[in-house]
Amino acid sequence: MLRLDGVTVRFGARVAVDAVSLDVADHEIVCVLGPSGSGKSTLLRAVAGLQPVDAGRVLLDGADQAGVPVHRRGLGLMFQDHQLFPQRDVGGNVAFGLRMRGVSRKEQAARVAELLDLVGLPGAERRAVAALSGGEQQRVALARALAPSPRLLMLDEPLGQLDRGLRERLVVELRHLFGRLGTTVLAVTHDQGEAFALADRVVVMRDGRIAQSGTPLEVWRRPASEFVARFLGFDNVVEATVSGEAADTVWGKVPVPAGSPQGGRQVLVRPAGVRLGDPADGLRCTVEARTFRGHHVAVRLRPDAGPPLEAECALRDAPDEGAVVGVTFTSDEVVVLS
Known part of the structure; x- marks a missing residue:
């Protein structure tokens, strides 16, 4: 479903992403893991179309995305700070992408109710965003990203602002939810526990390159190098x-x-x-x-x-x-x- 073919991103003389090749299959959850500055968030932005690619190709369902704007790639995006609209209530936030696509009010209401129920906030349509806890805002942001039924859901440190106990509970819920929906997910995080609990496959990055890729068990049991071993603690x-x-x-x-x-x-x-x-x-x-x-x-x-x-x-x-x-x-x- 997603193929990165030798993707390179430069900022002046610095190479942030260095000839990365990666495949993500339908319904697979892939977490890109690495320290700050390893290139993981830049890689996510390149896939989304938020960051131009200096070399290589990004392909979705086999189609090269060169020149395709963000809103036409069929992606769902969710960031660490959630980026909810404070002037809109919960329902208005979740329905935003549906309105942009011209979905009827009746269909919007049904989809919003369905998703709020899925993320554990049934009947919250009229609640103000400012009145929500951090965990509730995270759930609303997730529902908004899922509303247009994206072919690929992209998460950038989605649980980074939450306390550890809440993160540990939500990551289990997210994996269960993505499994129910059959969602294809590409996530980036610096938190090993979060990545290993959520992912079908973990990709460890270092200095813009992939240092190791494998199932959580494979990476944990057999780190490929001293860097990966020390990064895992x-x-x-x-x-x-x-x-x-x-x-x-x-x-x-x-x-x-x-x-x-x-x-x-x-x-x-x-x-x-x-x-x-x-x-x-x-x-x-x-x-x-x-x-x-x-x-x-x-x-x-x-x-x-x-x-x-x-x-x-x-x-x-x-x-x-x-x-x-x-x-x-x-x-x-x-x-x-x-």
């Missing part, structure tokens, strides 16, 4: 020499999965693969800090040699700060990076 990355099913590192021998790439590499050890035990066994470390993370405790360790390590364990098993422990590693939580 994994800091236990060291240089290594891999031989067979072991890696020689500054932390000593670390077991690696069978079939891992051999030779000079980098090794990622996820915190769940760092096991704490008796100081006489394994790598000797001192506990520097403990951080409560809800369902587990993150433990920062200082080895006698090498960079710090992060482990995670249950609250009841967390050692005290200043304690000395022995560390061993489990191969199923180790990734040899390419």
Whole structure:
């Protein structure tokens, strides 16, 4: 349904999007993830027609969109600040795109009522926008974007202004809603949790290029590079020499999965693969800090040699700060990076 073919966008001498090629299938939810300045929002604007493309092509259903204005691309757009019309009530906001298309008042009313019910705001047509909470405004903006039945819905940090608890609830609702409607979605966000909960496929960008693309499970389980691993919050990355099913590192021998790439590499050890035990066994470390993370405790360790390590364990098993422990590693939580 959407194909980007070598799309490049420049701002003077700076290349914001660098020869990006990407396909999005019908009914697929794709989240583009990356730090600030990675080019993800510029990529979204290029697809929408809000940003001219310096090279490459944007194709929708096989048709090149060069020269096609925003309002003729059949897209739904939703931005972080929602951009609702304060002078219009909820119904007036949701019906805006329908009015622009000349839909009759009766059909507008029916579609608005249907969508407000879908997004959890039944009967809210006459409510003032200013009287809505942030989460309610987000729902109205979503209903407005969906009203004209766009062939592609585009979201730019749609939940960025909401508190974490509300974001976590809404992202589950959004995935369920898009599944019911069969909506094709291209979203950009810097929030890993939001992307992994919403997407069928995650695309990680760095410096205007795609660093990795795959299902949430594939990207989480097997980051393609040190950049992707660290962006996802994994800091236990060291240089290594891999031989067979072991890696020689500054932390000593670390077991690696069978079939891992051999030779000079980098090794990622996820915190769940760092096991704490008796100081006489394994790598000797001192506990520097403990951080409560809800369902587990993150433990920062200082080895006698090498960079710090992060482990995670249950609250009841967390050692005290200043304690000395022995560390061993489990191969199923180790990734040899390419």
